[in-house]
Amino acid sequence: MSSWDRFVETFFNAKVMAKYLPDIAHGMVVTLELAALVIVSGIAAGLALALLRSLGVRPVNLLIVFVVDLFRALPPLVIIVFIYFGLPAAGLSPSGFVSTWLSLALVLMAFSEEIFWAGITSIARGQWEAARSTGLSYGQTLMNVVLPQAIRITIPPLTNRTIAITKGTALGTVVAVSEILGMASSAVSNSYNPSPLTLGAGAYLILFFPMVVFGRWLETRMRWKR
Amino acid sequence: MLQTFFNLEIIVAAWKIILAGLGNTVLLSIVVVPLGFAGGLILSLLAGVRHPWVRWPLMAWVDFFRAFPPLVLLIFLFAGLPFAGLELGGFACVCIAFFLNTGAYYGEILRAGIESIPAGQIDAARSTGLGRLQTMLYVVLPQAVRNVLPDLLSNTLEVVKLTSLGSVVAMPELLFQARQAQSLTYNPTPIVLAALIYFVMLWPLVRLLSRLENRVLARA
Numbered sequence: 001m002s003s004w005d006r007f008v009e010t011f012f013n014a015k016v017m018a019k020y021l022p023d024i025a026h027g028m029v030v031t032l033e034l035a036a037l038v039i040v041s042g043i044a045a046g047l048a049l050a051l052l053r054s055l056g057v058r059p060v061n062l063l064i065v066f067v068v069d070l071f072r073a074l075p076p077l078v079i080i081v082f083i084y085f086g087l088p089a090a091g092l093s094p095s096g097f098v099s100t101w102l103s104l105a106l107v108l109m110a111f112s113e114e115i116f117w118a119g120i121t122s123i124a125r126g127q128w129e130a131a132r133s134t135g136l137s138y139g140q141t142l143m144n145v146v147l148p149q150a151i152r153i154t155i156p157p158l159t160n161r162t163i164a165i166t167k168g169t170a171l172g173t174v175v176a177v178s179e180i181l182g183m184a185s186s187a188v189s190n191s192y193n194p195s196p197l198t199l200g201a202g203a204y205l206i207l208f209f210p211m212v213v214f215g216r217w218l219e220t221r222m223r224w225k226r
Numbered sequence: 227m228l229q230t231f232f233n234l235e236i237i238v239a240a241w242k243i244i245l246a247g248l249g250n251t252v253l254l255s256i257v258v259v260p261l262g263f264a265g266g267l268i269l270s271l272l273a274g275v276r277h278p279w280v281r282w283p284l285m286a287w288v289d290f291f292r293a294f295p296p297l298v299l300l301i302f303l304f305a306g307l308p309f310a311g312l313e314l315g316g317f318a319c320v321c322i323a324f325f326l327n328t329g330a331y332y333g334e335i336l337r338a339g340i341e342s343i344p345a346g347q348i349d350a351a352r353s354t355g356l357g358r359l360q361t362m363l364y365v366v367l368p369q370a371v372r373n374v375l376p377d378l379l380s381n382t383l384e385v386v387k388l389t390s391l392g393s394v395v396a397m398p399e400l401l402f403q404a405r406q407a408q409s410l411t412y413n414p415t416p417i418v419l420a421a422l423i424y425f426v427m428l429w430p431l432v433r434l435l436s437r438l439e440n441r442v443l444a445r446a
Contacts, residue, residue, distance in 0.1 A: 010309050069436070073428040075387035078401055078421050085405070086414035089230045118439055163292075164384075170295035174394060181298050185305065194306040201298060208293035216289065 013195040020187040020196045027183035028203050030097075034169045034179060035207075037101050039162055042108025049109065050116035054142065064113070071110035076168045079103035084175040096175035100168075108165045115158050119150030156219045163211050170204070180204060236415040240407035244419055247403025248427075254389045254399055258324040259382055265329020270336035271362070291330035297391055299323045304395045316395035328385045335377045339370030376438040383431050387424070400424065 053064050071079070084099040094102065123146045131141040173182035184200030272284055291299075303319040314322070343366050351361040371378065393402035404420035 007310065011306070065436075069429060069432045070425060072383075072432045072436075073387075073425045074421055075390040075401070075424060077390045077393070078417070078424060081401065081405065082414070082417050082421060085408060086231070086417050089414045090227070114436060114439065167293075167295040170297040173297070173301075181295070181301060185301060188305060194302075194309045197302055197306045201294070201302060204295060204298055205290070205293055208295075209289060212289045212293045 011194055011198050013193050016187075016191050016193045016195040017199050020183075020191065020199065023183045023187055024180060024196065024199050024203055027178060027180035027200070028207070030177065031169050031179040031203075031207065034097065034101055034104075034172065034177070035166045038104040038108060038166060038169070041101075042105040042165070043112050043158070043162070045105065045109040046112025046114075047116055049113040050120060051142065053113070053117055054120055068110040068113050071106050072114070074107075076103055076107050076165070077171050077174065079106065080171055080175055096172060096177040099175050100172035100177055104165055104168050104171075107168070108162065111161045111165065112158060115154045115161065116150065119154040120146060122153055123149055152222075156215070156222045159215045159218055163208065163215055166211075167204075167208060231414055231418050233413055233415045236407075236411050236413045237419060240411060240416045240419070243403050243407045244400070244416060244423070247398060247400040247420070248423055250398050250403075251386075251389055251400040254320070254392060254397065255386045258321060258328070258389065259385050261321060261325050262328030262385055263332050265325045266332025266334075266336050269329060269333030270340055273333070273337045274340065288330045288333055291326050292334070294327070296323055296327040296388060297394065299327055300391055300395060316392065316397045319395055320389075320392050320397060323391075324385065324388070328381070328388070331381050331384075332378070335374050335381060336370065338377075339374035340366055342373045343369055376435060379431065379438070380435050383428060383435065386428065390424075 049064050049068070053061050080099050080103040083094055083102055084096060087094060127145060127149075128141060131145045132138070136144065169177075169179055170181045172179050173185060176182065180200045180203045184196045187196035188194055269284065269288060272280060275281070300319055300323040303314060303322055304316065307314060347365060347369075348361055351365040352358070356364065389399055390401040392399045393405065396402065398406075400420050400423060404416040407416035408414060
């Protein structure tokens with residue numbers, strides 16, 4: 001057997017791949033579910049915090065800034081490990097799936113709050129005043145004047161950050177979530193062959209490569225419009 | 227509650243283990259940040275080559291490694307390559323994975339910085355007799371780095387945080403040591419302590435970044 005054949009036999013073993021394809025496909029579904037939950041809840045929470053911050057209540061704002069800083073400074077894996085291995089000591093036992101979801105959603109919340117807030121503050125003060133003076137209420141000004149402009153500015157950085165954080169779903173494997181990497185790793189130890197890992201890598205590329213390309217496209221598009 | 231999550235006896239018992247972890251996290255960061263930056267610099271300089279045979283493969287390379295979760299890359303190197311007879315060990319795997327993954331991110335940032343320098347400056351520098359390399363080193367790069375400094379810092383923060391992945395391949399860094407201490411003491415205090423150390427260590431950088439980012443977006 002030539003060394004090329006041995007390489008293919010090892011990393012692209014068709015038999016092993018066929019056997020574990022359903023497992024990896026199941027992992028892909030779990031990864032997708034986790035990713036969707038993280039994106040929706042993280043961005044919604046981030047936007048809610050940014051809106052709350054725009055009310056300008058000082059003690060509330062200080063708290064928001066602290067929470068945002070906290071989840072920007074802590075590595076996601078540390079938060080996952082704390083929730084999964086630490087909280088049971090207080091009588092709470094979230095599953096690996098919930099731990100990963102909660103951690104990544106909190107991290108995305110922090111980053112998206114920061115981005116939304118920067119977007120809101122980038123709208124000139126005069127626009128607020130002009131809108132209010134025409135008789136729009138605070139809420140109407142925010143919803144109809146400020147946010148539509150702010151969100152446009154925030155879309156490229158928000159997209160890139162969301163992709164980077166969503167890739168963190170792979171961290172779930174550390175707390176036994178049966179997502180792609182977890183499924184692939186256990187398939188490797190069951191089959192004594194790394195082909196499932198190759199398959200898993202392919203699955204990640206199928207999910208995330210289009211997102212990265214989309215992010216790049218969005219970035220260039222928004223740049224020349226300025 | 228305090229007895230469970232911030233037990234002083236446990237802290238006294240575990241601080242040595244945690245501190246060794248902190249040392250290793252700092253060392254690891256000192257190795258992988260320049261490594262990733264170097265990788266990014268190579269990519270961003272290559273991005274100046276307009277030939278399609280360089281441009282497209284380069285873009286594919288960068289997007290490939292940005293789409294690939296770093297943990298998957300690390301596990302592939304650590305658990306996959308030994309099947310091909312290549313046993314690299316945790317440290318080497320972390321270095322290679324960071325070079326590839328964070329290099330792609332640094333590369334994108336530096337490329338944007340280099341592209342922000344008007345072509346006229348390069349022409350002017352070349353016409354005064356500076357060589358290509360000299361123009362890059364003395365004219366383009368210093369300004370490029372300054373223009374994208376907030377993004378570079380933000381990425382560096384992410385890289386330092388990412389060193390916690392080393393725990394998965396048994397590198398004795400901060401998170402790994404904290405988990406060891408936790409399983410020895412049956413108490414989550416070491417993990418809280420590690421989280422606190424990460425926070426205290428990185429908070430100044432987060433504060434600085436949030437101010438810089440606000441200023442940049444506000445100007446846009």
